[in-house]
Amino acid sequence: MTAQEVRLCALLLQEHFGEVVEKVGTHLLRSGALNLRALAHETRTSLDLVKKSLCVLVQHGMCTFGPGRRGPAGPLEYRVSCERILYMLRYPRYIYTAKSLYGDTGELVMEEILQRGQMTMSNTVRTVADRLTQNMEDGQSTDYNDVVTAFSRLVETHFLQRCPPVDTATSKKTVSEVPESPASTITQPSQPENYPDCYKLPQIHLTGRGKRRRSDEDGDVGARVAKKAKLEHTEACGDEGIYWQVNVERFHLHFRHQAIISAVASKLDQTSSEIVRTMLRMSEVTTPANAAYTQAVSANEIFRAVPPSYNISRPILDQYLTLLVDDPMEFVGKAGDSGGGMYVVNLHRALANLARATLESVVQERFGSRSARIFRLLLRKRHLEQKQVEDFAMIPAKEAKDMLYTLLSENLVQLQEIPKTPDHAPSRTFYLYTVNQLPTARLLLQNCYKAVGNLIDRRLFETKENKRHLEKSQRIEAILGSLQASGAEPAQLAEVEEMITAPERQQLEALRHHINKLDSSENQVDETIFLLESYIKSTSCSR
Amino acid sequence: MAGRGRGRTQFTFNVDSLGFGRGEALPASALVPSPLFPPLQFRPVPLPTGEEVDYMLALKQELRASSKILPSHIRPGRVKIDNRVHDISLPFYGGHFLTFAIEMAFFHCWFQQTLEKNEKNQSEGEEDEEKKKTGEEEEESGEGEDYDEEEFEEETDYIMSYFDNGEDFGGDSDDNMDEATY
Numbered sequence: 001m002t003a004q005e006v007r008l009c010a011l012l013l014q015e016h017f018g019e020v021v022e023k024v025g026t027h028l029l030r031s032g033a034l035n036l037r038a039l040a041h042e043t044r045t046s047l048d049l050v051k052k053s054l055c056v057l058v059q060h061g062m063c064t065f066g067p068g069r070r071g072p073a074g075p076l077e078y079r080v081s082c083e084r085i086l087y088m089l090r091y092p093r094y095i096y097t098a099k100s101l102y103g104d105t106g107e108l109v110m111e112e113i114l115q116r117g118q119m120t121m122s123n124t125v126r127t128v129a130d131r132l133t134q135n136m137e138d139g140q141s142t143d144y145n146d147v148v149t150a151f152s153r154l155v156e157t158h159f160l161q162r163c164p165p166v167d168t169a170t171s172k173k174t175v176s177e178v179p180e181s182p183a184s185t186i187t188q189p190s191q192p193e194n195y196p197d198c199y200k201l202p203q204i205h206l207t208g209r210g211k212r213r214r215s216d217e218d219g220d221v222g223a224r225v226a227k228k229a230k231l232e233h234t235e236a237c238g239d240e241g242i243y244w245q246v247n248v249e250r251f252h253l254h255f256r257h258q259a260i261i262s263a264v265a266s267k268l269d270q271t272s273s274e275i276v277r278t279m280l281r282m283s284e285v286t287t288p289a290n291a292a293y294t295q296a297v298s299a300n301e302i303f304r305a306v307p308p309s310y311n312i313s314r315p316i317l318d319q320y321l322t323l324l325v326d327d328p329m330e331f332v333g334k335a336g337d338s339g340g341g342m343y344v345v346n347l348h349r350a351l352a353n354l355a356r357a358t359l360e361s362v363v364q365e366r367f368g369s370r371s372a373r374i375f376r377l378l379l380r381k382r383h384l385e386q387k388q389v390e391d392f393a394m395i396p397a398k399e400a401k402d403m404l405y406t407l408l409s410e411n412l413v414q415l416q417e418i419p420k421t422p423d424h425a426p427s428r429t430f431y432l433y434t435v436n437q438l439p440t441a442r443l444l445l446q447n448c449y450k451a452v453g454n455l456i457d458r459r460l461f462e463t464k465e466n467k468r469h470l471e472k473s474q475r476i477e478a479i480l481g482s483l484q485a486s487g488a489e490p491a492q493l494a495e496v497e498e499m500i501t502a503p504e505r506q507q508l509e510a511l512r513h514h515i516n517k518l519d520s521s522e523n524q525v526d527e528t529i530f531l532l533e534s535y536i537k538s539t540s541c542s543r
Numbered sequence: 544m545a546g547r548g549r550g551r552t553q554f555t556f557n558v559d560s561l562g563f564g565r566g567e568a569l570p571a572s573a574l575v576p577s578p579l580f581p582p583l584q585f586r587p588v589p590l591p592t593g594e595e596v597d598y599m600l601a602l603k604q605e606l607r608a609s610s611k612i613l614p615s616h617i618r619p620g621r622v623k624i625d626n627r628v629h630d631i632s633l634p635f636y637g638g639h640f641l642t643f644a645i646e647m648a649f650f651h652c653w654f655q656q657t658l659e660k661n662e663k664n665q666s667e668g669e670e671d672e673e674k675k676k677t678g679e680e681e682e683e684s685g686e687g688e689d690y691d692e693e694e695f696e697e698e699t700d701y702i703m704s705y706f707d708n709g710e711d712f713g714g715d716s717d718d719n720m721d722e723a724t725y
Binding site: 016052059 | 588590598599604606607610613619
């Protein structure tokens with residue numbers, strides 16, 4: 001965990017879960033694994049609050065627990081996963097993907113489960129049906145079955161998975177004994193993928209329609225009644241104890257495929273991207289996660305699987321495949337000749353190319369196109385002397401030197417010394433400039449984390465500066481809303497609206513505009529973070 | 544030593560790469576530290592716009608707002624396990640206690656039961672609280688609790704009591720129409 005990552009995690013925890021969870025979570029991040037007492041003591045928080053915070057973190061999958069340093073007899077130790085907290089930045093993207101694939105119902109299911117961490121199927125179905133009903137016109141309501149269908153489809157395509165049950169210490173025995181054997185300590189949950197029923201839908205008996213919450217009841221009492229009803233709503237639907245969580249890895253796979261397909265579309269054309277999309281879809285289930293390339297598919301199979309709307313004839317398809325294979329980007333490779341040609345999509349190479357394009361574009365936007373030319377040159381030619389750089393880049397010596405030194409001071413370019421003599425005399429040493437893609441990607445990734453941290457900081461600062469204005473405008477809106485609901489005259493409404501002066505309105509507009517910009521930038525930086533993270537992870541896997 | 548006189552004018556590296564020749568003026572020395580925010584050479588690229596971007600922006604802001612209301616947002620307020628519970632860190636309705644460590648399982652069970660009890664107490668005590676609010680406003684503790692009841696801590700944007708008291712305000716505003724109010 002780098003300092004920037006910890007800072008960003010702290011900001012995210014504070015925004016979503018409050019100060020207490022932030023304090024506890026950050027301390028755990030910094031100190032690694034701690035047991036409950038030590039954590040409470042070091043953060044100087046009451047044991048109650050620490051327990052609550054850990055509950056929240058475990059619920060959201062950000063904290064795991066397991067036997068500590070003293071072995072199974074000692075106290076449990078808790079560990080927080082920095083990666084998982086940083087995924088919170090990507091929640092809007094997950095929800096939007098679910099919406100584009102499965103419509104509004106899928107979107108709401110995903111939103112509910114992401115916000116609560118873990119939920120049972122019946123609970124989710126009821127909540128989502130109620131929410132959908134709330135937004136429909138009077139008299140209409142959503143049937144539970146629609147929501148169940150959307151939920152099932154999400155599970156079938158592996159976007160949702162069951163939360164793994166907490167392993168017992170004696171789980172080495174046969175499977176049939178596992179549910180029965182009680183243990184003195186409960187160890188950390190096993191990997192979700194190892195659980196055989198990971199994607200099995202439970203049989204639930206849930207019929208009904210969504211309920212619309214009446215808004216004309218007295219607000220508080222209505223909420224109390226609804227809450228009481230929920231608490232007492234223990235009708236057994238047949239899926240007690242089966243909790244579902246979001247399978248973020250599946251979403252990441254989907255995003256990676258999307259990135260590759262759009263890269264092919266922009267480099268070649270729409271049809272080639274369709275072919276690559278077909279190939280990826282066909283090999284989705286058979287390719288193991290983190291594989292360097294997909295399972296080989298034959299040209300015959302591709303021909304059968306390409307959507308008919310594209311009307312590609314067999315020889316044209318062969319030409320496209322040849323084109324894809326010959327492309328210097330090496331998205332697609334040929335793995336054999338049987339079945340009309342066996343083709344694979346080179347996932348890791350595609351990711352490396354995408355990361356390289358990101359690095360080049362960063363240099364271009366920050367330092368200009370000539371510096372970018374030098375950077376690209378060094379990426380391709382690996383090691384070059386200063387004179388060679390000037391010659392190959394066709395840039396006058398003085399400017400080339402300037403740009404090289406700027407890039408060097410920003411650590412985007414490294415200097416490699418090759419001595420001719422053992423005494424490393426400067427006049428008898430080669431000084432070569434070089435760019436290493438992986439360390440540079442890591443550097444930029446840390447810059448991205450810092451950037452997001454700065455964006456969040458700035459947004460909090462802007463909100464705090466204008467807190468008085470914001471509160472006033474919200475009060476006025478609330479008053480206006482209640483006046484309109486109780487049917488006041490337009491004169492009264494105008495009177496209330498005038499309570500905000502014009503310059504204040506302008507200021508509020510400007511504030512809203514700034515906050516929108518900052519939020520949008522966060523989403524944008526997160527896309528870069530995703531690309532760079534995927535690339536770095538892919539290089540560590542292939543070792 | 545032999546090179547001291549003869550080699551005095553020789554350097555160990557290629558002088559051209561320094562950027563200035565011999566005898567020329569040295570580059571100006573820095574008198575102040577470099578600026579904190581150095582001027583940008585190139586302006587950043589504008590943000591992408593479009594339906595997708597706007598939708599994700601709206602989603603993000605909604606998520607942020609609703610996460611403050613959820614029970615997983617823990618406030619360090621007081622947890623009074625009596626008739627008036629003012630800490631709103633309610634239990635999470637999805638959590639199954641066996642997924643937590645055993646030391647917290649008991650805590651979670653107890654907590655859930657205690658707060659279920661308080662749910663019932665609170666709904667019965669609602670009417671009592673209304674009366675108490677007006678009666679006990681002099682009391683310090685009463686004031687503190689009123690503050691907690693009306694407004695949550697500063698992080699939330701909405702002051703809850705205003706949603707309830709819309710009708711009251713309508714009555715009052717008739718009297719104060721002539722004065723400037725804020």
